[in-house]
Amino acid sequence: MVEDRRLSVLRAIVEDYVATHEPVGSRSLVERHSLGVSPATIRNDMAALEDEGLIAQPHTSAGRVPTDQGYRVFVDRLSQVKPLSGAEKRAIGSFLDGAVDLDDVMRRSVKLLSQLTKQVALIQYPSLTRSTVRHLELVGLAPTRVLLVLIADTGRVEQRIVDASAPISDDLIGRLRARLLERVVGVRLVDVAGKVADVVEQFEAPERSAVAAIVATLLETVVERHEERVMLAGTANLAAFGEDFNGAVRPVLEALEEQMVLLRLLGESRSGDVLSVRIGHENEVEGLSATSVVTVGYSRGDEVVAQLGVVGPTRMDYPGTMGSVRAVARYVGRILTEQQ
Amino acid sequence: MVEDRRLSVLRAIVEDYVATHEPVGSRSLVERHSLGVSPATIRNDMAALEDEGLIAQPHTSAGRVPTDQGYRVFVDRLSQVKPLSGAEKRAIGSFLDGAVDLDDVMRRSVKLLSQLTKQVALIQYPSLTRSTVRHLELVGLAPTRVLLVLIADTGRVEQRIVDASAPISDDLIGRLRARLLERVVGVRLVDVAGKVADVVEQFEAPERSAVAAIVATLLETVVERHEERVMLAGTANLAAFGEDFNGAVRPVLEALEEQMVLLRLLGESRSGDVLSVRIGHENEVEGLSATSVVTVGYSRGDEVVAQLGVVGPTRMDYPGTMGSVRAVARYVGRILTEQQ
DNA sequence: CTTGGCACTCGGTCGTCTGGAGTGCCAGGC
DNA sequence: GCCTGGCACTCCAGACGACCGAGTGCCAAG
Numbered sequence: 001m002v003e004d005r006r007l008s009v010l011r012a013i014v015e016d017y018v019a020t021h022e023p024v025g026s027r028s029l030v031e032r033h034s035l036g037v038s039p040a041t042i043r044n045d046m047a048a049l050e051d052e053g054l055i056a057q058p059h060t061s062a063g064r065v066p067t068d069q070g071y072r073v074f075v076d077r078l079s080q081v082k083p084l085s086g087a088e089k090r091a092i093g094s095f096l097d098g099a100v101d102l103d104d105v106m107r108r109s110v111k112l113l114s115q116l117t118k119q120v121a122l123i124q125y126p127s128l129t130r131s132t133v134r135h136l137e138l139v140g141l142a143p144t145r146v147l148l149v150l151i152a153d154t155g156r157v158e159q160r161i162v163d164a165s166a167p168i169s170d171d172l173i174g175r176l177r178a179r180l181l182e183r184v185v186g187v188r189l190v191d192v193a194g195k196v197a198d199v200v201e202q203f204e205a206p207e208r209s210a211v212a213a214i215v216a217t218l219l220e221t222v223v224e225r226h227e228e229r230v231m232l233a234g235t236a237n238l239a240a241f242g243e244d245f246n247g248a249v250r251p252v253l254e255a256l257e258e259q260m261v262l263l264r265l266l267g268e269s270r271s272g273d274v275l276s277v278r279i280g281h282e283n284e285v286e287g288l289s290a291t292s293v294v295t296v297g298y299s300r301g302d303e304v305v306a307q308l309g310v311v312g313p314t315r316m317d318y319p320g321t322m323g324s325v326r327a328v329a330r331y332v333g334r335i336l337t338e339q340q
Numbered sequence: 341m342v343e344d345r346r347l348s349v350l351r352a353i354v355e356d357y358v359a360t361h362e363p364v365g366s367r368s369l370v371e372r373h374s375l376g377v378s379p380a381t382i383r384n385d386m387a388a389l390e391d392e393g394l395i396a397q398p399h400t401s402a403g404r405v406p407t408d409q410g411y412r413v414f415v416d417r418l419s420q421v422k423p424l425s426g427a428e429k430r431a432i433g434s435f436l437d438g439a440v441d442l443d444d445v446m447r448r449s450v451k452l453l454s455q456l457t458k459q460v461a462l463i464q465y466p467s468l469t470r471s472t473v474r475h476l477e478l479v480g481l482a483p484t485r486v487l488l489v490l491i492a493d494t495g496r497v498e499q500r501i502v503d504a505s506a507p508i509s510d511d512l513i514g515r516l517r518a519r520l521l522e523r524v525v526g527v528r529l530v531d532v533a534g535k536v537a538d539v540v541e542q543f544e545a546p547e548r549s550a551v552a553a554i555v556a557t558l559l560e561t562v563v564e565r566h567e568e569r570v571m572l573a574g575t576a577n578l579a580a581f582g583e584d585f586n587g588a589v590r591p592v593l594e595a596l597e598e599q600m601v602l603l604r605l606l607g608e609s610r611s612g613d614v615l616s617v618r619i620g621h622e623n624e625v626e627g628l629s630a631t632s633v634v635t636v637g638y639s640r641g642d643e644v645v646a647q648l649g650v651v652g653p654t655r656m657d658y659p660g661t662m663g664s665v666r667a668v669a670r671y672v673g674r675i676l677t678e679q680q
Numbered sequence: 681c682t683t684g685g686c687a688c689t690c691g692g693t694c695g696t697c698t699g700g701a702g703t704g705c706c707a708g709g710c
Numbered sequence: 711g712c713c714t715g716g717c718a719c720t721c722c723a724g725a726c727g728a729c730c731g732a733g734t735g736c737c738a739a740g
Contacts, residue, residue: 025703026702043702043704043705061701061702062701062702063703
């Protein structure tokens with residue numbers, strides 16, 4: 001079929017361009033891939049592909065380069081996720097198994113992913129709102145200060161210092177701690193607010209204001225979504241982007257420095273645990289329109305708790321990147337589930 | 341004095357080069373600074389400075405550029421730390437005051453510093469080993485698993501999951517918790533090991549192995565220095581470095597990605613709370629020989645607990661950078677001391 | 681010790697030229 | 711109807727050379 005060959009040509013162009021980073025012409029295409037036809041025929045196909053908007057020429061008399069749409073078609077119809085090699089899998093296992101706590105798991109995973117893909121890797125901490133309270137601790141620091149520590153079942157720990165204007169006795173701390181514990185342990189964070197709503201009322205006048213301050217801080221800790229952190233590694237790999245630093249790399253670095261942007265990036269694909277690939281302009285984030293973002297959710301147990309992925313140039317090795325992202329997500333999920 | 345003028349010339353060269361990023365010649369020097377002599381005289385001075393190794397020419401018939409040694413003399417003898425403007429001081433105050441916890445203080449400080457200096461900023465978390473134990477918590481997770489949470493008086497929280505092969509009852513957790521608390525609260529982390537050495541012996545056979553596992557993990561948490569974290573911001577400012585990405589910026593980015601390197605960078609200057617400036621090759625870290633590092637310690641109370649600083653091109657604005665670094669360190673110290 | 685003058689060096693820029701890679705189109709063949 | 715070889719055309723990239731200007735070092739005179 002003619003149509004089939006045309007797509008083969010597109011695939012070949014994408015593969016060559018990804019490999020060489022140079023516009024690919026009709027001659028070299030027939031040489032490197034056994035397409036069984038002459039360059040002239042390829043040229044006709046290329047003209048058609050260009051009409052469809054899948055490839056473009058940087059200038060007349062240059063080879064062709066895939067467009068964002070071209071990559072889209074490649075990813076959707078022409079490529080398969082490439083599974084990792086056995087060696088790579090073993091490397092992942094041994095690399096991640098030594099992690100001592102959640103921070104360590106995140107740090108190791110994101111570093112690993114950036115090394116596997118040679119791109120910038122991102123990982124979002126497991127969402128607090130979806131998890132449950134494992135423990136809550138109040139520690140008196142000073143007459144009017146209390147440290148509130150909240151431990152989620154994902155292993156994440158949040159701490160806040162509460163400065164109540166009224167003095168707080170150790171006895172009060174003990175009673176409040178017991179009451180709160182009995183209310184919130186095992187409760188989903190999103191439901192904590194409902195559970196502790198009436199606690200303040202159970203305390204009398206001299207103590208009430210301090211209790212109110214502590215409970216308010218607790219609610220704040222539980223509700224605030226801005227606390228969803230993102231960790232990042234491999235920015236040095238941006239070197240592969242191109243030579244013109246200020247043109248290409250700077251906006252990317254700037255975007256990556258903003259926690260909010262990173263969250264949006266990972267948040268855009270609330271697609272659960274299926275791979276999401278956003279190519280070039282499909283990306284909503286300003287400054288990243290020349291990059292592609294590959295993300296996937298990872299799970300604890302059978303619930304997706306957060307996303308991880310990579311950011312790289314649109315001319316990336318999609319099958320390989322997708323394979324690495326998916327593999328790391330699975331391993332992270334397994335570790336979180338086991339460590340539970 | 342001739343000698344004096346020579347140093348003035350060096351100062352002028354440094355200032356001009358920092359401002360323009362271009363080799364500075366004798367003519368433009370007399371034009372921009374009122375030195376009261378002719379270009380020819382300056383040329384003689386420049387030749388002398390070059391003999392002393394303080395300046396160099398990139399090539400014949402180009403202007404002069406300061407050498408690392410030239411910057412050294414400039415910093416040591418020719419410049420004064422530039423205090424911040426009132427507006428800047430107010431900005432620091434309002435920017436840092438809203439911090440809710442230690443992480444937040446670190447995050448805000450490092451971001452602020454990178455914005456003030458337009459360079460890459462680093463901040464080290466307050467050292468664990470120098471601080472004391474504020475609280476310790478054991479939480480049972482599963483029959484054989486316990487979560488150990490250690491809270492230092494710097495506000496830092498460390499958690500570890502202990503997997504004892506033997507079952508651990510809630511009763512045991514309670515007793516062990518009480519005993520450990522009574523031993524370690526208020527004790528410096530470095531002294532914890534001595535305090536808990538005999539705790540294991542106080543438990544009998546069926547419980548002893550679990551206790552041993554928990555205590556071992558506690559010691560690990562307390563001793564391990566690799567846990568001293570460093571946070572970093574402003575990598576996008578590396579754009580000011582130069583155009584040749586792979587030549588100049590890449591090794592810097594790579595070095596900055598390594599926690600160990602960052603720690604060394606901040607650790608090299610155990611100079612307490614006096615500003616440390618390491619210029620170019622003075623820097624031990626490979627890959628950063630074209631950068632200068634300005635660091636200073638910050639305190640909680642009257643004890644220096646960690647370092648912060650910036651990394652930038654050797655052609656940085658030293659007086660301004662030193663002023664910003666010192667100012668931010670003072671504010672951070674104040675906040676930590678107040679929040680205590 | 682300073683200064684003006686002068687010859688010299690050398691990097692950066694501009695215009696020109698040329699080779700090569702690549703294209704589009706066309707006519708002929710299967 | 712599709713493929714193919716041929717051919718004219720386009721245009722980028724690199725090489726080459728000339729020129730300009732900024733800057734230097736040195737010297738002799740003030």
